[in-house]
Amino acid sequence: MRRLWKIREKWRRVMVVLLMMAAAGTTFTGCGMAGSRRIVRIALGQSESHPEYLGLLAFKDYVEERLGDKYEVQIFPNEILGATQKAVELTQTGAIDFVVAGTANLETFAAVYEIFSMPYLFDSTEVYHQVMEDEEMMNGIYQSTDQAGFRVLTWYNAGTRNFYAKKPVRTPEDLRGMKIRVQQSPASVKMMQAFGAAASPMSFGEVYTAIQQGVIDGAENNELALTNNKHGEVAKYFTYNMHQMVPDMMVGNLKFLESLTPEELEVFRQAARVSTEVELEEWDRQVEEAKETASRDMGVEFLETDVEAFKEKVLGLHQEMLEDNPDIAPVYQAIQKVNEEVRDKNIRGQFKDSPLPGRGPMWAVRSLLEPKPRSGAESGAERRVPIRD
Numbered sequence: 531m532r533r534l535w536k537i538r539e540k541w542r543r544v545m546v547v548l549l550m551m552a553a554a555g556t557t558f559t560g561c562g563m564a565g566s567r568r569i570v571r572i573a574l575g576q577s578e579s580h581p582e583y584l585g586l587l588a589f590k591d592y593v594e595e596r597l598g599d600k601y602e603v604q605i606f607p608n609e610i611l612g613a614t615q616k617a618v619e620l621t622q623t624g625a626i627d628f629v630v631a632g633t634a635n636l637e638t639f640a641a642v643y644e645i646f647s648m649p650y651l652f653d654s655t656e657v658y659h660q661v662m663e664d665e666e667m668m669n670g671i672y673q674s675t676d677q678a679g680f681r682v683l684t685w686y687n688a689g690t691r692n693f694y695a696k697k698p699v700r701t702p703e704d705l706r707g708m709k710i711r712v713q714q715s716p717a718s719v720k721m722m723q724a725f726g727a728a729a730s731p732m733s734f735g736e737v738y739t740a741i742q743q744g745v746i747d748g749a750e751n752n753e754l755a756l757t758n759n760k761h762g763e764v765a766k767y768f769t770y771n772m773h774q775m776v777p778d779m780m781v782g783n784l785k786f787l788e789s790l791t792p793e794e795l796e797v798f799r800q801a802a803r804v805s806t807e808v809e810l811e812e813w814d815r816q817v818e819e820a821k822e823t824a825s826r827d828m829g830v831e832f833l834e835t836d837v838e839a840f841k842e843k844v845l846g847l848h849q850e851m852l853e854d855n856p857d858i859a860p861v862y863q864a865i866q867k868v869n870e871e872v873r874d875k876n877i878r879g880q881f882k883d884s885p886l887p888g889r890g891p892m893w894a895v896r897s898l899l900e901p902k903p904r905s906g907a908e909s910g911a912e913r914r915v916p917i918r919d
């Protein structure tokens with residue numbers, strides 16, 4: 531009943547926004563005008579304090595400072611224009627101009643996006659950032675949705691995804707019999723099944739109530755979900771098993787982008803870049819803050835765990851996904867190469883700094899292979915120096 535009420539309430543809010551937009555002369559046609567200015571609408575699932583919102587504010591400022599006589603940028607946070615999957619469709623048709631969406635939301639439009647759902651794809655946050663900042667590789671991916679009518683302009687960090695639930699998940703075995711929310715993508719469902727839990731796909735906005743009412747036992751996400759989205763009020767155990775690093779994408783309607791002059795397009799591109807820089811910085815700061823707030827004010831317990839045990843459950847998916855979806859193979863190979871390069875670099879660095887008297891190079895390599903006890907919730911880059919057999 532309460533769920534039904536929430537859905538009704540959400541639709542009521544969407545209708546109010548649409549009416550307000552219509553009243554302001556910005557009808558839902560994708561070419562809203564305020565006076566002589568073209569309204570550029572951006573949908574966001576997150577709240578006004580989230581790093582992505584702050585990034586989008588920087589985007590707005592950058593565009594309006596340079597093209598303010600022609601364009602006004604309006605940001606609609608909190609899924610106010612509908613759940614993100616819906617907002618992607620609105621961007622596709624041009625009803626709105628941009629949306630910030632997780633890559634899981636893009637998988638049905640371009641199969642290559644499935645790569646980001648692959649568990650334990652990146653060895654570390656260092657590799658993840660290096661790949662996401664590799665323009666050549668990312669531009670190929672960004673253009674893959676052109677046929678669907680939209681293109682990605684930039685990426686935002688959405689951290690590392692981990693389990694959080696009403697009861698502690700200390701080992702993969704604890705997941706047995708648990709119902710865990712996943713993003714609405716077949717790859718996410720497969721991953722959860724491989725972990726041994728029952729997958730419950732639903733939109734992000736529904737997760738809080740679903741945990742609260744016991745419809746699901748938990749979910750998986752970054753630390754900001756606990757505080758920014760308040761999930762820490764209803765799920766008190768957060769396990770650092772670090773199964774995915776999934777970026778968010780700023781997606782633009784292709785017709786709109788093509789309607790811009792080359793100079794204007796460059797301004798929008800630069801604005802997107804600036805928004806990413808703001809977001810990345812804010813992200814690191816807010817994650818630290820979220821950990822503190824969640825444990826101090828919300829009573830959330832952060833659990834360290836044996837990441838390898840979780841990894842073992844799902845690594846078989848790499849081969850399976852590559853066979854099912856050949857579109858991801860070239861990107862997969864390219865990412866493996868970066869994994870190897872960073873691994874080699876770290877081995878060299880460690881060898882340079884650490885040889886003890888009487889210990890040769892093989893000692894340094896072996897010492898990296900040995901599992902190390904971990905403490906605290908450091909970044910993946912610091913935590914792991916994985917070596918593949």
Ligand code: GCU
Pocket residue numbers: 575614630631632688713733734750751752755778
């Ligand atoms: C993160 C991510 C969102 C995504 C959400 C989810 O918050 O930033 O883009 O929608 O996870 O799990 O659905």
